[in-house]
Amino acid sequence: xxxxxxxxxxxxxxxxxxxxxxxxxxxxxxxxxxxxxxxxxxxxxxxxxxxxxxxxxxxxxxxxxxxxxxxxxxxxxxxxxxxxxxxxxxxxxxxxxxxxxxxxxxxxxxxxxxxxxxxxxxxxxxxxxxxxxxxxxxxxxxxxxxxxxxxxxxxxxxxxxxxxxxxxxxxxxxxxxxxxxxxxxxxxxxxxxxxxxxxxxxxxxxxxxxxxxxxxxxxxxxxxxxxxxxxxxxxxxxxxxxxxxxxxxxxxxxxxxxxxxxxxxxxxxxxxxxxxxxxxxxxxxxxxxxxxxxxxxxxxxxxxxxxxxxxxxxxxxxxxxxxxxxxxxxxxxxxxxxxxxxxxxxxxxxxxxxxxxxxxx
Numbered sequence: 001x002x003x004x005x006x007x008x009x010x011x012x013x014x015x016x017x018x019x020x021x022x023x024x025x026x027x028x029x030x031x032x033x034x035x036x037x038x039x040x041x042x043x044x045x046x047x048x049x050x051x052x053x054x055x056x057x058x059x060x061x062x063x064x065x066x067x068x069x070x071x072x073x074x075x076x077x078x079x080x081x082x083x084x085x086x087x088x089x090x091x092x093x094x095x096x097x098x099x100x101x102x103x104x105x106x107x108x109x110x111x112x113x114x115x116x117x118x119x120x121x122x123x124x125x126x127x128x129x130x131x132x133x134x135x136x137x138x139x140x141x142x143x144x145x146x147x148x149x150x151x152x153x154x155x156x157x158x159x160x161x162x163x164x165x166x167x168x169x170x171x172x173x174x175x176x177x178x179x180x181x182x183x184x185x186x187x188x189x190x191x192x193x194x195x196x197x198x199x200x201x202x203x204x205x206x207x208x209x210x211x212x213x214x215x216x217x218x219x220x221x222x223x224x225x226x227x228x229x230x231x232x233x234x235x236x237x238x239x240x241x242x243x244x245x246x247x248x249x250x251x252x253x254x255x256x257x258x259x260x261x262x263x264x265x266x267x268x269x270x271x272x273x274x275x276x277x278x279x280x281x282x283x284x285x286x287x288x289x290x291x292x293x294x295x296x297x298x299x300x301x302x303x304x305x306x307x308x309x310x311x312x313x314x315x316x317x318x319x320x321x322x323x324x325x326x327x328x329x330x331x332x333x334x335x336x337x338x339x340x341x342x343x344x345x346x347x348x349x350x351x352x353x354x355x356x357x358x359x360x361x
Contacts, residue, residue, distance in 0.1 A: 028347070030055050031307045031331060039328030043157025043167050043204070044134065047330060054326055056314050059095055066320050067097045068313065069119035070128035071112055073156075075102045075356050076233050077259055078285040078349060079305050083155065084357070085350035086309030087128065091360050094317050098360035099124070105231065106200045109136045116140045126150040126316035128309075134204040135159050150319040154312045157204050164315035165328045166308055170282070173301045174198075174209035176335045177255055177280045178216025180299055185221045193225045195244050197237065197256030198282070201229035209282050213255065225251065237263040245271070253278040253298075258285040261297055284336070286349055292341045299337045304347035307331050 034049030070087050074080060084100060091098040099122060101115035112132050117140075119127050127144060129151055131137045138160040141151050145163065153165040185192040196213060199206030210227055217224065225248055230240045237256070241263040244254060254264050254277055261281040268274045274296055281288060281300040291297045308331055318324040336344065 028056070028307070028310070029058075031304070031311060033311070033326070033329040033331050035326045036328040037326075039165060041161050042159040043153055043165060044159050047169055047328075049328075049330060052326070054311055054314075054329055056090070056310060057094060057317060057321075057323070059093060061321070061323070062094050062096075062317060063321060065095055065097060066126060066317055067122070067124050068099075068126045068128065068316055069122065069124035070098065070100045070130070070154075071103065071115055071119070072100060072130045073103050073106050073108075073112070073132045074232070078287075079258065079283050079303075081350045081354070081356055082305035082348065083130070083309045085354055086306035086347075087313055088357050088360055089306075090310040090313035094313065096313070096317060096360070100356075100358040102358070103132055106132045106203050109133050113137065113140055116144070120144060120147070120149065124149060125320055126152065128152050128154045128312050128316060129158060129162070130154045131156050131158050132203070150316055152312050152315045152319070155205070155308065163319045163327070164312075164324060166311045166315060167330065168205070168303050168308065168333060169212075169330060170205040170208035171212035171215075173205075173282050173303075173333055174212025174214075175216045176212075176301050176333065177209075177282060177299065178213040178222070180280065180335060181222050181253060181255075182217045182220035187219055187221055189221045191221050191223045192252045193223050193248065193250060194253040194255060195225050195248060195251055196227045197230065197240060197244070197254065197260045198227065199229065199232050199257050222253075232257055232259055234259040234262050238266065241267050245277075251277055253280065255280045255282070257281060258283045258288055258300065261300075262287055265291055265296065284344075284348060286352075289341065289344075292336065293338055295338045297337075299335050300341075301333055302336050302344065302348055303333045304331045304345055306350065307347040 031054045033054045035052045036049045103112040150163045153162040157167040198209045237260045258281045261279045278298045284300045284302050
């Protein structure tokens with residue numbers, strides 16, 4: 001708990017530093033982050049970072065065309081498209097060759113392992129690893145690094161050493177939502193039932209959000225009725241949400257992914273009950289902007305998804321150029337609601353209409 005408190009204080013400093021920033025320019029050169037030095041050996045280790053600026057390389061800083069490969073669990077929602085956009089756009093800025101693979105879902109560890117092998121066969125000099133498993137890719141990563149291939153741990157977090165790491169701590173994401181609810185319903189205010197729908201079972205970001213949420217609601221009158229796992233698409237979440245509304249008719253809040261909240265809005269509209277169940281999301285989608293502004297969605301945790309992957313590409317190129325300075329960084333996450341959603345940074349989404357591009361030559 002001591003480590004969680006320290007990390008939370010660090011995030012508070014970071015959010016204060018960012019509070020005056022309304023919109024981030026597309027051609028950003030510097031990104032506010034928490035950086036840990038020395039870096040963690042494994043993503044599961046406690047993160048104790050200090051506020052600093054991550055300076056992105058310019059194309060003139062790069063000596064040659066590097067061959068990069070990026071592995072993603074899927075490409076089916078706005079946050080993944082933002083990740084991919086940041087990867088593609090930064091690779092173009094730095095003149096890198098890039099190949100992107102889509103594993104087709106978090107259950108497809110064998111497919112992602114085969115894709116990792118493809119990266120090595122294609123001569124990738126750097127691999128961005130958005131792993132479907134915190135430990136399932138460890139041997140592949142270790143073998144690649146032994147061959148001199150640079151590996152950047154991206155988004156989810158793996159439990160093996162890598163050359164660099166840019167991983168959002170979903171314990172903090174869960175804590176932000178849990179704290180918002182605990183502040184509304186302190187001890188003595190009356191038991192308030194909540195269902196938490198964090199995402200796929202066994203995936204580190206989903207499990208970490210549960211840990212952070214539970215820590216934050218401890219001692220409050222928030223009563224966690226059930227943790228319900230499921231795949232991350234809105235289609236997968238829809239029947240789960242429908243079942244929650246039937247099984248828990250007195251539920252006061254549903255907390256889940258952005259796609260969970262999209263599904264919940266659909267279900268509540270069909271029942272004429274929008275506003276009767278509070279909705280909080282652990283990540284944002286473009287379809288949630290209007291209901292956040294209207295108050296139909298109480299709050300959403302926002303990360304700078306594009307910036308995360310810009311940093312990951314930069315880390316890979318810096319590693320290859322022997323210019324790596326920050327090896328372990330976490331960009332900002334913050335709670336947004338109808339009072340501040342119009343301050344949302346450009347770094348949260350890919351540009352409207354952008355289609356995922358899986359190859360840069």
